[in-house]
Amino acid sequence: MRNVITIGWRELRHYFVSPVAYAVATAIFLILGIIFFLNIDVGMRGGQIPPDGRIVINPLITILLFATPAITMRLLADENRMGTIELVLTSPVRDWELIVGKWLGSFAFMFLLIAVTWIYPIIINQMTDPGIDQGVLVSAYLGLLAMVSSLIAIGVFISSLFTSSVAAFFTTLAVMLGLWIVGGFGSGVGTGSEIARSLSFVDQYYDNLFIGILDIADLLYYLSLTALALFLGTRVIEARRWR
Amino acid sequence: MIEVEGLTKYYGRHLAIQDITFNARRGEILGFLGPNAAGKTTTMRILTGYMPPTEGTARIAGYDVVDQSLDVRRRIGYLPETVPLYPEMSVRDYLQFMGSLRRVPMLEDRIDEIVEEVHLEDRYESFIGNLSKGLKQRVGLAQALLHKPEVLILDEPTIGLDPAQIIEVRHLIQSLGKDRTILLSTHILSEAQQVCDRVIIINHGQLVAEDSPANLQAQISGVDLLIVRASAKNESLSELIRSLPGVLEVVLGEEEGEVQVRSKPGEDIRPKVAEKIVKAGIDLLELRPAGLSLEEIFLQLTREDPGLEQAE
Numbered sequence: 001m002r003n004v005i006t007i008g009w010r011e012l013r014h015y016f017v018s019p020v021a022y023a024v025a026t027a028i029f030l031i032l033g034i035i036f037f038l039n040i041d042v043g044m045r046g047g048q049i050p051p052d053g054r055i056v057i058n059p060l061i062t063i064l065l066f067a068t069p070a071i072t073m074r075l076l077a078d079e080n081r082m083g084t085i086e087l088v089l090t091s092p093v094r095d096w097e098l099i100v101g102k103w104l105g106s107f108a109f110m111f112l113l114i115a116v117t118w119i120y121p122i123i124i125n126q127m128t129d130p131g132i133d134q135g136v137l138v139s140a141y142l143g144l145l146a147m148v149s150s151l152i153a154i155g156v157f158i159s160s161l162f163t164s165s166v167a168a169f170f171t172t173l174a175v176m177l178g179l180w181i182v183g184g185f186g187s188g189v190g191t192g193s194e195i196a197r198s199l200s201f202v203d204q205y206y207d208n209l210f211i212g213i214l215d216i217a218d219l220l221y222y223l224s225l226t227a228l229a230l231f232l233g234t235r236v237i238e239a240r241r242w243r
Numbered sequence: 244m245i246e247v248e249g250l251t252k253y254y255g256r257h258l259a260i261q262d263i264t265f266n267a268r269r270g271e272i273l274g275f276l277g278p279n280a281a282g283k284t285t286t287m288r289i290l291t292g293y294m295p296p297t298e299g300t301a302r303i304a305g306y307d308v309v310d311q312s313l314d315v316r317r318r319i320g321y322l323p324e325t326v327p328l329y330p331e332m333s334v335r336d337y338l339q340f341m342g343s344l345r346r347v348p349m350l351e352d353r354i355d356e357i358v359e360e361v362h363l364e365d366r367y368e369s370f371i372g373n374l375s376k377g378l379k380q381r382v383g384l385a386q387a388l389l390h391k392p393e394v395l396i397l398d399e400p401t402i403g404l405d406p407a408q409i410i411e412v413r414h415l416i417q418s419l420g421k422d423r424t425i426l427l428s429t430h431i432l433s434e435a436q437q438v439c440d441r442v443i444i445i446n447h448g449q450l451v452a453e454d455s456p457a458n459l460q461a462q463i464s465g466v467d468l469l470i471v472r473a474s475a476k477n478e479s480l481s482e483l484i485r486s487l488p489g490v491l492e493v494v495l496g497e498e499e500g501e502v503q504v505r506s507k508p509g510e511d512i513r514p515k516v517a518e519k520i521v522k523a524g525i526d527l528l529e530l531r532p533a534g535l536s537l538e539e540i541f542l543q544l545t546r547e548d549p550g551l552e553q554a555e
Contacts, residue, residue, distance in 0.1 A: 006343045010332075017331055083327035087386070090291040091344040092316045241294050 003097040004104060007088075011075065011105020024070045025113055028063050035059045036120050040127070051128040053121030053137040054210060057144060060117060061202060064110075064148060065180055069172035071110060072155025074165040075102045076233070081163040089237070099156060099233040103226075106152045114144060136212035143209025146222035147202070151176060153229035160236040176201070244269045244394055244424035245290065249299035252285050259285040260448040262299070267441075269393075272420040274439030274456075275428040282448040283428040284324060287398050290426070291321045304393050317345070320387030324398040324428075326379050330372030334363060334382055337371060338389060345390040357385045361415070377408040384415070395425045401434060413438050469504040469513065470496070472529035473520050477502060483523055487515055500528070 015021035036056060043049035076099075079085035088098055118141070125131045155172045162168040183200030186193045197204055205218045245267040252259045260282035267273040277283050289296045290303060292312040300307060306314040329337060335354065342350045358364055361381040366374060371382060380400065387395060400416065401409045416425060416438055429435055435442050436456045444452040444459075452459060473480055481493045481502050489512045492505040506512045513530060520527045 002346075003344055006340065010340050013336075014329075014331060082329075083323060083325050084329060085327075086288075086293055086323050087321065087327055087341070088344070090293050090316055090319070090321045091341065092313045092346070093344055094313070 001097075003093045004101040007093075007098060007101025008104030008108060011102055012108045014105070015071075015109045020070060020074070021109065024067045028060075028067055028113060029116070031063055032056065032060060032117060032120070040124075049124065049128050051124065051130070051132055053124060053132050054140060055124075056117060056120040057140050057210070060114075061144065061147070061206070064144075064151065065176050066173065068110070068148065068151040068155055069169045069176065072106055072152055072159055072172060073169040074159065075106060075156055076160040076237075077162040077165040077168040080160075081165075085237075095237040096230070096234045099160070099230050099237060102159075103149075103153055103156050103230055106156070107149055110148050110152060111145065114141070114148065133212065139212045139214045140210050142214070143206050143218065143222075146209075146219050147206055150222045150225035150229065153226040153233070157229040157233040157236070160233045244271075244304055245273070245426060246302040247286075247290070247299070248301070250286065250289060250296050250301055251298040252282075252289060252294075253297045258448055260445070263445065263448075263450050264299075265443050265450065265453060267424050267426060269424055270420065270422060271441060272416065272425045272427060272439045274435035274442040275426055275445065276430065276432065276435050276442055277428075277445040278430060281445045283445060284398055285448075286445070287321070287323075287396050287426070287428060291319055291396055292316050317390070318393045320390065320392035320395045322383045322387045322395075322397045322400055324402065326383040328371045328379060328382055328386075331370065333368050333370055334358070334374075334385075335367050337382065338385060341386045342389050347390045353389060357389055360388070361385045362411075376403050377405065380404060380408070380412065384412070388419070393423055395419065395423055397425065397427045399428055399430070401429070401431065409434075468532065469506060469516065470501065470529065470531050471504055471516060471520070471527075472496075472498070472501045474526040474528060475500055475523075480520075480525070483519060483525075484516055487512060487519060489515070 039055045040049060076085070079088065085098075089095070121132055121137055154175060155168075158172045158175065159165070159168040162171070179199060179201035182196050183203040184196075186195075186197030186200060186203075205221045208215050209218055245265075247266070248264050250263040251261050263282075263286060265273075275283055275286070288294050290301055290308060292308050292315050295309045300309075302308065303315045304318050306318070308315050329340075332340070338354045338357070339350065342354060347353050358367060361384050363378065363381055363385060366378055371379060374382065380403075384397075384400070387397070397416070401412050404412060413434065416427065419425065420438075420440075427435075427439065439456060441453070441455050442459060443450060471480065471484065475483075477495045477499060480500065481495060484490060484502065484504055485493050489506050489510045490504055491507060494503040494505070496502050504512070504516065513532075517527055517530055
C-alpha cells in the first residue's frame with residue numbers, strides 16, 4: 001500500500017510541473033467559466049437564476065470526457081516509452097501497486113480540479129433565494145467523482161497498452177465518447193437496445209445521481225468499472241512476462 | 244550469490260538465450276561479455292525479476308527470481324543500459340522516489356551519502372532532463388546503490404561516457420565490488436580485462452567461455468607472440484629469426500622492419516632474439532610480447548558471426 005501512495009504522490013506532483021496538466025486545467029476552467037457566465041447572464045436578464053448547481057455539472061461532464069484522456073494518456077505510455085517501467089518493476093513493487101498508484105495520482109489531481117468547480121454552486125447559492133438544494137448537489141458531485149474514477153481507470157488501462165501517449169489519448173477518447181453516445185442506440189425495446197443502454201456510460205448510471213437519487217447500484221457500477229479497468233491494466237503489465 | 248542454471252528464454256519463437264549456466268560468488272566482479280544482441284540484457288532482465296525465463300532457474304542470494312521475485316528485487320541494484328530516468332524530476336526527488344519504493348531506512352541521510360559517493364553534490368537540485376549523459380549515468384548508479392544491495396547488475400555502465408568518466412566509473416565499480424557481487428555486461432573488452440575477476444562470454448544466446456581474463460588469454464593463445472622491430476628489411480629480419488631454436492613461425496608485419504614471432508609457449512626467446520639481431524649489426528628498435536588481447540580471444544570465440552568477421 002505504501003508503494004501505491006509513493007507512486008500516486010509522484011504522479012500528483014508531476015501534474016504540477018507538467019504543461020499538459022496546466023493546459024487541461026486552463027481549458028476546463030475557461031470553458032466552464034464562460035458557460036457559467038452566460039447562464040447567469042441569461043438568468044439575470046430573465047429575472048431568474050435557476051437555483052441549481054447542475055448548470056455547472058452538466059457541461060463539466062462533457063468537458064471531462066475530453067479532458068480525462070489528456071490527463072491519463074502519459075501515465076504508463078511514457079513509462080513504456082522511456083523504459084522507466086523497468087526500474088520501477090525491478091524495485092520491490094508489485095504490478096498492481098504500479099497501476100493503482102498511477103490511478104490514485106490521476107484521481108487526486110482530478111479531484112482537486114473538480115473541487116475547485118464547487119465555487120460555482122456557492123456563487124449560485126448566494127445569488128438565489130432559497131438557494132441550492134445541497135442534497136442534490138452532493139449526490140451529483142459524488143456521482144461525478146465516481147464517474148471520473150472509472151474514466152481514469154479506463155485511461156490507465158489504455159495507456160498501459162501503448163508506448164505513445166498520443167495513441168493512448170485518441171484511443172481513450174474514442175472509448176469514452178463511444179460509451180457516452182452508445183445510449184443513442186438504446187431507444188428500442190430489443191436485446192440490442194438493452195445492451196446499448198447498459199453500456200451507456202452517462203445516461204444509464206449518472207442521471208439518477210444527477211437529480212439527487214443516490215442509488216448505491218449506480219455508484220457500484222462506476223466502482224466496479226474502475227476495478228475492472230485497473231485489473232485489466234495490471235494484466236497488461238504482467239503480460240510482459242509471457243511475451 | 245548469483246546461481247544461474249540452464250537459463251533459456253524464447254521471445255515468441257525467437258530463441259534469445261539457451262541453456263546458460265554460471266555462478267558468481269560474494270565479492271566477485273563478473274564480466275558478462277558478448278556482441279550486441281547476444282542475450283546479455285535478456286539474462287539481466289531475468290535476474291532482476293523483470294521477466295521470467297522460459298526454462299531454467301536463477302537464484303540471487305538464495306532466492307528464486309520467479310517464485311521469490313520481491314525478495315530478489317529487495318537485494319539487487321540494477322542499472323539498465325538505457326539508464327531510464329524521469330527527466331522532469333530533480334535528482335533529489337528521483338532518489339527520494341526510488342528510495343521510498345525500496346524502503347531505504349534513514350532515506351535523507353542515505354541520499355546525502357550516495358550523492359557524495361557518485362559526486363553529484365552540486366547537481367542535487369537539477370532536473371534530470373538537463374543533465375549530461377555522464378551525470379545521468381551517475382544518477383542511475385546512485386539509484387542502483389541507494390539500498391546497499393548485495394548484488395549489483397550493471398548493463399553496459401560505461402557506454403556513451405567520455406574517457407575520463409569511463410575511468411571514474413570503472414574505479415567506482417572496482418571499489419564497490421569489494422563487498423558485494425557485481426555482474427557487469429559490456430562489449431568493451433579492455434574494460435572487462437581491467438575491472439573483472441572473472442569473465443563469461445556469450446554469443447548467439449549461448450555461453451562460449453568462462454574464466455578469468457588471464458586464463459582465457461593463456462587458454463586460447465596457446466603460443467607466445469613476440470613483436471620485433473629493427474632497422475632492416477622485413478625479409479632479412481624474418482630470415483635471421485627463423486633459424487633460432489624455439490621459434491615456430493615468423494610472420495611479416497605491416498610496417499617495414501617489423502615481424503611477429505610465434506614461439507613455443509613457456510619458452511622466453513627474447514634474449515636470444517635480441518642477441519641475434521644485435522650480432523648481425525642491425526639496430527634493435529622494439530621487442531615486445533603481444534599476448535592475445537581479450538579482444539582477439541573474443542573475436543576467435545565469436546568468429547562464426549559473419550558480421551564480426553567483416554568488421555575485422
